[in-house]
Amino acid sequence: AQSVTQPDIHITxxxxxxxxxxxxxxxxxxxxxxWYVQSPGQGLQLLLKYFSGDxxxxxxxxxxxxxxxxxSSFNLRKPSVHWSDAxxxxxxxxxxxxxxxxxxxxxxx
Amino acid sequence: xxxxxxxxxxxxTKRGQNVTxxxxxxxxxxxxxxxxxxxxxxxxxxTYFQNEAQLExxxxxxxxxxxxxxxxxxxxxxxxxxxxxxxxxxxxxxxxPRWSSGELFFGEGSRLTVL
Numbered sequence: 001a002q003s004v005t006q007p008d009i010h011i012t013x014x015x016x017x018x019x020x021x022x023x024x025x026x027x028x029x030x031x032x033x034x035w036y037v038q039s040p041g042q043g044l045q046l047l048l049k050y051f052s053g054d055x056x057x058x059x060x061x062x063x064x065x066x067x068x069x070x071x072s073s074f075n076l077r078k079p080s081v082h083w084s085d086a087x088x089x090x091x092x093x094x095x096x097x098x099x100x101x102x103x104x105x106x107x108x109x
Numbered sequence: 110x111x112x113x114x115x116x117x118x119x120x121x122t123k124r125g126q127n128v129t130x131x132x133x134x135x136x137x138x139x140x141x142x143x144x145x146x147x148x149x150x151x152x153x154x155x156t157y158f159q160n161e162a163q164l165e166x167x168x169x170x171x172x173x174x175x176x177x178x179x180x181x182x183x184x185x186x187x188x189x190x191x192x193x194x195x196x197x198x199x200x201x202x203x204x205x206p207r208w209s210s211g212e213l214f215f216g217e218g219s220r221l222t223v224l
Protein backbone atom coordinates (compact mmCIF):
# COMPACT_ATOMS: atom_id res chain seq x y z
CA ALA A 1 0.00 0.00 0.00
CA GLN A 2 1.20 3.49 -0.73
CA SER A 3 1.79 5.94 2.08
CA VAL A 4 3.31 9.34 2.74
CA THR A 5 5.09 10.56 5.86
CA GLN A 6 5.64 14.21 6.63
CA PRO A 7 7.73 14.09 9.81
CA ASP A 8 7.30 17.74 10.77
CA ILE A 9 3.84 18.80 11.97
CA HIS A 10 4.89 22.44 12.45
CA ILE A 11 7.85 24.41 11.12
CA THR A 12 8.67 28.01 11.99
CA UNK A 13 10.94 29.98 9.67
CA UNK A 14 11.97 33.62 9.67
CA UNK A 15 10.93 35.68 6.69
CA UNK A 16 13.73 35.65 4.13
CA UNK A 17 15.22 32.43 5.41
CA UNK A 18 15.43 29.21 3.43
CA UNK A 19 12.90 26.41 3.83
CA UNK A 20 12.90 22.64 3.49
CA UNK A 21 9.83 20.51 4.14
CA UNK A 22 10.39 16.79 4.34
CA UNK A 23 8.38 14.07 2.65
CA UNK A 24 9.01 10.34 2.60
CA UNK A 25 6.86 7.96 0.62
CA UNK A 26 6.20 4.26 0.26
CA UNK A 27 5.15 3.11 -3.19
CA UNK A 28 5.53 -0.08 -5.18
CA UNK A 29 6.70 1.41 -8.45
CA UNK A 30 8.02 4.65 -9.82
CA UNK A 31 5.88 7.12 -7.97
CA UNK A 32 3.90 10.10 -9.07
CA UNK A 33 4.71 12.72 -6.44
CA UNK A 34 3.06 16.02 -5.68
CA TRP A 35 3.20 18.96 -3.31
CA TYR A 36 0.02 20.90 -2.59
CA VAL A 37 -0.49 24.03 -0.49
CA GLN A 38 -3.64 24.86 1.45
CA SER A 39 -4.20 28.37 2.74
CA PRO A 40 -7.00 29.21 5.19
CA GLY A 41 -10.33 29.43 3.40
CA GLN A 42 -8.86 28.33 0.09
CA GLY A 43 -8.75 25.10 -1.83
CA LEU A 44 -5.69 22.95 -2.25
CA GLN A 45 -3.35 24.27 -4.92
CA LEU A 46 -0.73 22.25 -6.76
CA LEU A 47 2.80 23.59 -6.24
CA LEU A 48 4.68 21.03 -8.31
CA LYS A 49 4.74 17.43 -9.44
CA TYR A 50 7.18 14.71 -10.42
CA PHE A 51 6.37 11.95 -12.88
CA SER A 52 9.73 11.08 -14.44
CA GLY A 53 12.88 12.63 -15.85
CA ASP A 54 14.84 15.34 -14.11
CA UNK A 55 14.74 14.67 -10.40
CA UNK A 56 14.77 18.37 -9.53
CA UNK A 57 11.42 19.91 -10.37
CA UNK A 58 10.46 23.54 -10.33
CA UNK A 59 7.07 24.73 -9.25
CA UNK A 60 5.08 27.86 -8.75
CA UNK A 61 5.82 30.59 -6.21
CA UNK A 62 9.55 29.86 -6.28
CA UNK A 63 9.30 26.33 -4.84
CA UNK A 64 11.31 23.35 -5.98
CA UNK A 65 11.51 19.71 -4.93
CA UNK A 66 14.02 16.94 -5.41
CA UNK A 67 13.11 13.30 -5.93
CA UNK A 68 15.60 10.93 -4.32
CA UNK A 69 14.72 7.33 -5.06
CA UNK A 70 17.41 5.90 -2.77
CA UNK A 71 15.93 7.78 0.18
CA SER A 72 12.28 7.52 -0.89
CA SER A 73 12.07 11.25 -0.41
CA PHE A 74 10.59 14.24 -2.18
CA ASN A 75 11.53 17.26 -0.10
CA LEU A 76 10.19 20.71 -0.87
CA ARG A 77 12.50 23.71 -0.79
CA LYS A 78 12.41 27.47 -1.18
CA PRO A 79 15.49 29.68 -0.92
CA SER A 80 13.74 32.65 0.70
CA VAL A 81 10.29 32.51 2.25
CA HIS A 82 7.75 35.32 2.28
CA TRP A 83 5.08 35.96 4.89
CA SER A 84 2.48 34.90 2.32
CA ASP A 85 3.96 31.38 2.29
CA ALA A 86 2.41 30.65 5.68
CA UNK A 87 0.03 27.76 5.01
CA UNK A 88 -0.42 24.00 5.29
CA UNK A 89 1.71 21.96 2.91
CA UNK A 90 0.82 18.45 1.80
CA UNK A 91 2.92 15.88 0.02
CA UNK A 92 0.99 13.29 -2.00
CA UNK A 93 1.79 10.16 -3.97
CA UNK A 94 0.13 8.10 -6.65
CA UNK A 95 -2.70 8.39 -9.10
CA UNK A 96 -5.42 8.50 -6.48
CA UNK A 97 -3.45 10.93 -4.35
CA UNK A 98 -2.55 9.51 -0.98
CA UNK A 99 -1.73 12.55 1.14
CA UNK A 100 0.54 13.00 4.09
CA UNK A 101 -0.77 14.63 7.25
CA UNK A 102 0.70 17.96 6.30
CA UNK A 103 3.23 20.44 7.65
CA UNK A 104 2.02 23.73 9.06
CA UNK A 105 4.42 26.50 8.07
CA UNK A 106 4.67 29.56 10.29
CA UNK A 107 6.60 32.60 9.15
CA UNK A 108 8.19 34.83 11.76
CA UNK A 109 8.69 38.50 10.88
CA UNK B 110 -15.44 31.86 -11.80
CA UNK B 111 -14.52 28.69 -13.68
CA UNK B 112 -13.06 26.74 -10.78
CA UNK B 113 -14.50 23.82 -8.85
CA UNK B 114 -17.44 24.94 -6.76
CA UNK B 115 -18.96 23.17 -3.78
CA UNK B 116 -22.23 23.78 -2.00
CA UNK B 117 -23.00 24.31 0.79
CA UNK B 118 -19.75 25.61 2.22
CA UNK B 119 -20.82 24.77 5.74
CA UNK B 120 -23.54 22.46 7.03
CA UNK B 121 -24.53 21.95 10.65
CA THR B 122 -26.83 19.04 11.31
CA LYS B 123 -28.04 16.84 14.12
CA ARG B 124 -26.95 13.26 14.47
CA GLY B 125 -29.16 10.93 12.49
CA GLN B 126 -30.08 13.44 9.80
CA ASN B 127 -29.19 13.07 6.13
CA VAL B 128 -27.03 15.61 4.33
CA THR B 129 -26.13 16.12 0.70
CA UNK B 130 -23.21 18.01 -0.79
CA UNK B 131 -22.91 19.14 -4.37
CA UNK B 132 -19.80 19.60 -6.48
CA UNK B 133 -19.61 21.35 -9.83
CA UNK B 134 -16.29 20.55 -11.52
CA UNK B 135 -14.49 22.58 -14.12
CA UNK B 136 -16.69 22.19 -17.17
CA UNK B 137 -14.30 20.36 -19.48
CA UNK B 138 -13.03 17.97 -16.80
CA UNK B 139 -14.27 14.39 -17.02
CA UNK B 140 -12.70 13.12 -13.79
CA UNK B 141 -14.16 13.98 -10.41
CA UNK B 142 -12.92 13.03 -6.96
CA UNK B 143 -14.23 13.25 -3.42
CA UNK B 144 -11.96 13.46 -0.39
CA UNK B 145 -12.54 13.87 3.32
CA UNK B 146 -10.27 15.93 5.54
CA UNK B 147 -10.38 15.99 9.32
CA UNK B 148 -8.52 18.38 11.59
CA UNK B 149 -4.79 17.78 11.56
CA UNK B 150 -4.96 15.25 8.77
CA UNK B 151 -4.38 15.26 5.07
CA UNK B 152 -7.24 14.66 2.65
CA UNK B 153 -8.35 11.03 2.43
CA UNK B 154 -9.60 9.63 -0.86
CA UNK B 155 -13.26 8.60 -0.87
CA THR B 156 -14.30 7.97 -4.45
CA TYR B 157 -13.60 8.78 -8.09
CA PHE B 158 -15.71 9.20 -11.21
CA GLN B 159 -14.77 9.20 -14.83
CA ASN B 160 -17.68 10.81 -16.60
CA GLU B 161 -20.76 9.23 -14.96
CA ALA B 162 -19.03 5.99 -13.98
CA GLN B 163 -17.92 5.54 -10.38
CA LEU B 164 -14.65 3.69 -10.90
CA GLU B 165 -13.20 3.47 -7.42
CA UNK B 166 -14.48 3.63 -3.86
CA UNK B 167 -12.42 3.72 -0.71
CA UNK B 168 -13.22 1.39 2.16
CA UNK B 169 -13.75 4.63 4.10
CA UNK B 170 -16.97 5.04 2.14
CA UNK B 171 -19.37 3.13 4.37
CA UNK B 172 -22.84 2.10 3.24
CA UNK B 173 -24.20 5.33 4.73
CA UNK B 174 -22.32 7.25 2.05
CA UNK B 175 -23.36 7.41 -1.57
CA UNK B 176 -22.02 9.46 -4.43
CA UNK B 177 -23.48 10.05 -7.84
CA UNK B 178 -22.60 11.85 -11.01
CA UNK B 179 -25.69 11.20 -13.10
CA UNK B 180 -24.86 13.11 -16.27
CA UNK B 181 -21.13 13.23 -16.00
CA UNK B 182 -21.19 16.83 -14.90
CA UNK B 183 -21.96 17.77 -11.28
CA UNK B 184 -21.74 15.24 -8.49
CA UNK B 185 -23.50 14.76 -5.17
CA UNK B 186 -22.26 13.12 -2.01
CA UNK B 187 -24.98 12.03 0.41
CA UNK B 188 -24.45 10.92 3.97
CA UNK B 189 -27.37 9.14 5.60
CA UNK B 190 -27.94 8.87 9.35
CA UNK B 191 -25.04 11.16 10.13
CA UNK B 192 -22.77 10.41 13.07
CA UNK B 193 -20.50 12.75 14.98
CA UNK B 194 -17.51 11.02 13.41
CA UNK B 195 -18.68 12.26 10.02
CA UNK B 196 -17.77 15.82 11.01
CA UNK B 197 -15.09 16.83 8.53
CA UNK B 198 -14.33 18.90 5.46
CA UNK B 199 -15.50 17.20 2.29
CA UNK B 200 -13.38 18.17 -0.69
CA UNK B 201 -14.17 17.79 -4.35
CA UNK B 202 -11.57 17.88 -7.11
CA UNK B 203 -11.63 17.50 -10.86
CA UNK B 204 -9.12 16.82 -13.59
CA UNK B 205 -9.08 16.88 -17.34
CA PRO B 206 -9.09 14.08 -19.85
CA ARG B 207 -5.31 13.78 -20.01
CA TRP B 208 -4.42 12.53 -16.57
CA SER B 209 -0.75 12.94 -17.36
CA SER B 210 -1.18 16.62 -16.61
CA GLY B 211 -1.25 15.35 -13.04
CA GLU B 212 -3.12 18.25 -11.58
CA LEU B 213 -6.30 17.95 -9.58
CA PHE B 214 -8.18 21.20 -9.11
CA PHE B 215 -9.79 21.36 -5.71
CA GLY B 216 -12.83 23.22 -4.52
CA GLU B 217 -12.87 25.07 -1.22
CA GLY B 218 -14.70 22.26 0.47
CA SER B 219 -17.94 21.69 2.35
CA ARG B 220 -17.51 21.61 6.11
CA LEU B 221 -19.88 19.28 7.96
CA THR B 222 -20.54 19.62 11.67
CA VAL B 223 -22.66 16.90 13.26
CA LEU B 224 -24.05 17.80 16.69
